Amino acid sequence: MNRVAKFRPTGFERKISQWVAGWDRIGSQIQFHVKTLTSIREVFLYYRVELIRLVAQMSMGVGALAMIGGTVAVIAILTLSTGALIAAQGFSQLGQIGVEALTGFASAYFNVRILAPLTAEFALAATIGAGATAQLGAMRINEEIDALEVIGVRAIAYLASARVLAGLVVVVPFYCVAVVMTFFAARFGTTVVYGQSSGVYDHYFHTFLSRTDLIWSFAQVSIASVVIMVIHTYYGFTASGGPAGVGEAVGRATRASVLAAVLVTVAITLAVYGQSGNFHLAG
Amino acid sequence: MAIGHGQTRVHPRWWTLIFTIVVIFAAWLVGQSFNRSFRAYVPVTLMSDRTGLVMETGAKVKMRGVQVGRVGQISGGKQPASLKLEIDPDKVALIPANVGARISATTAFGAKYVELVYPADPSTKSLTTGVVLRSENVTTEVNTVFQNLVGVIRQVDPAELNGVLSALAEGLGGQGARIGEAISGANTVLVALNARSHVIREDWRLFRFQSALIRS
Numbered sequence: 332m333n334r335v336a337k338f339r340p341t342g343f344e345r346k347i348s349q350w351v352a353g354w355d356r357i358g359s360q361i362q363f364h365v366k367t368l369t370s371i372r373e374v375f376l377y378y379r380v381e382l383i384r385l386v387a388q389m390s391m392g393v394g395a396l397a398m399i400g401g402t403v404a405v406i407a408i409l410t411l412s413t414g415a416l417i418a419a420q421g422f423s424q425l426g427q428i429g430v431e432a433l434t435g436f437a438s439a440y441f442n443v444r445i446l447a448p449l450t451a452e453f454a455l456a457a458t459i460g461a462g463a464t465a466q467l468g469a470m471r472i473n474e475e476i477d478a479l480e481v482i483g484v485r486a487i488a489y490l491a492s493a494r495v496l497a498g499l500v501v502v503v504p505f506y507c508v509a510v511v512m513t514f515f516a517a518r519f520g521t522t523v524v525y526g527q528s529s530g531v532y533d534h535y536f537h538t539f540l541s542r543t544d545l546i547w548s549f550a551q552v553s554i555a556s557v558v559i560m561v562i563h564t565y566y567g568f569t570a571s572g573g574p575a576g577v578g579e580a581v582g583r584a585t586r587a588s589v590l591a592a593v594l595v596t597v598a599i600t601l602a603v604y605g606q607s608g609n610f611h612l613a614g
Numbered sequence: 615m616a617i618g619h620g621q622t623r624v625h626p627r628w629w630t631l632i633f634t635i636v637v638i639f640a641a642w643l644v645g646q647s648f649n650r651s652f653r654a655y656v657p658v659t660l661m662s663d664r665t666g667l668v669m670e671t672g673a674k675v676k677m678r679g680v681q682v683g684r685v686g687q688i689s690g691g692k693q694p695a696s697l698k699l700e701i702d703p704d705k706v707a708l709i710p711a712n713v714g715a716r717i718s719a720t721t722a723f724g725a726k727y728v729e730l731v732y733p734a735d736p737s738t739k740s741l742t743t744g745v746v747l748r749s750e751n752v753t754t755e756v757n758t759v760f761q762n763l764v765g766v767i768r769q770v771d772p773a774e775l776n777g778v779l780s781a782l783a784e785g786l787g788g789q790g791a792r793i794g795e796a797i798s799g800a801n802t803v804l805v806a807l808n809a810r811s812h813v814i815r816e817d818w819r820l821f822r823f824q825s826a827l828i829r830s
Binding site: 351354355356357358359361362365598601602603605 | 624625626627628629630631632633640641643644645647648649650
């Protein structure tokens with residue numbers, strides 16, 4: 332009796348073992364991510380057709396989603412609204428100190444540096460990312476992934492790496508749509524709705540629109556898309572507990588990937604732009 | 615295990631450790647590039663009597679209105695203060711070694727920046743690492759101006775000054791033409807006197823001589 336009592340873990344020991352288990356779980360997740368990224372080579376070697384199929388599926392959507400344009404429509408609508416906000420807030424707030432002419436500057440500056448990338452990343456996580464988790468989770472609980480492994484398919488490369496790569500491929504045209512939409516909405520709101528002269532708007536917009544910033548924002552979104560897809564495929568791949576477990580995995584994946592995407596965006600923004608605005612405001 | 619067989623050579627525990635180290639390294643990298651620590655620059659020292667208020671690290675170094683670098687470090691307290699300037703390597707070839715410097719402000723209350731003044735006789739050598747420049751001056755601080763102004767106002771009662779100025783203004787109002795005439799007339803008189811200044815001086819000399827004679 333005494334011996335048994337001796338081996339019963341105390342509260343502190345239980346906490347430690349939970350902590351170690353959590354640490355190991357993170358480790359296996361990182362291991363999966365690394366495996367996913369290093370298996371991208373195998374996608375090019377063996378699973379090119381699957382890659383193209385995934386790109387088509389992600390970009391325009393299949394089935395019911397294709398009716399409304401899939402992710403493109405979601406991203407376009409989200410970024411239209413952020414661009415319109417720039418016009419609505421920027422024009423009236425800047426107008427209070429008499430510099431509403433700088434609304435074009437606000438559009439060129441804030442849209443490129445933070446609004447368009449973040450909005451596009453959220454849209455990506457919510458549509459393509461969550462979709463990938465749901466697909467892979469369903470395959471996992473139906474033991475389809477095990478079946479793939481049994482017939483000799485490299486499951487991580489075929490399912491996870493291919494989705495990461497497809498996400499990276501489709502994010503570039505998506506982000507183009509996002510940027511064009513924010514610019515269009517901000518310009519439309521300022522010049523048509525508020526009636527600012529389009530010459531004034533275009534002058535300040537083009538003066539402050541930096542091509543380097545635009546290229547960096549593409550890099551930002553591309554890196555974030557890889558992070559998002561890597562996280563979403565992991566949660567789908569390791570889903571368990573039936574259909575409810577798949578739903579839970581989608582929720583966890585979206586939470587983790589949105590957090591990671593924001594952190595990546597903040598880190599890149601801080602590192603690339605630093606303290607300088609890359610423009611000279613004389614005065 | 616989702617990873618499959620034969621791939622668990624490294625225990626997950628190590629992966630977490632590696633990940634933690636990578637994240638810390640990335641955070642450090644971000645912090646360093648935020649502060650522009652990786653940017654190449656040519657260090658130049660600027661000596662000045664004082665740096666001026668609102669001179670901060672990261673302030674611009676300009677030449678003819680174009681930014682050519684930034685202020686890296688300011689060490690003062692003792693006289694004279696010294697500023698470490700970090701000049702962009704691609705612009706350093708265009709700056710002669712004997713360039714002048716001046717600490718100016720963008721506006722009366724604005725932040726200070728270092729202005730490099732192109733010399734009248736530029737030397738053939740361009741600015742190199744470790745060159746020490748001397749600041750010609752620092753802009754007068756706006757608070758010094760106000761301080762002096764307050765001193766003046768303490769001595770002169772502004773209400774009285776206002777009264778005097780108003781009375782003067784009232785008296786002079788509408789008299790412009792006559793004042794002009796008077797000045798022209800005075801000018802004519804002075805011109806006439808100027809021509810005779812030789813004679814006047816002679817008269818004064820004789821007058822002094824006479825009075826000395828009388829006294830004796």
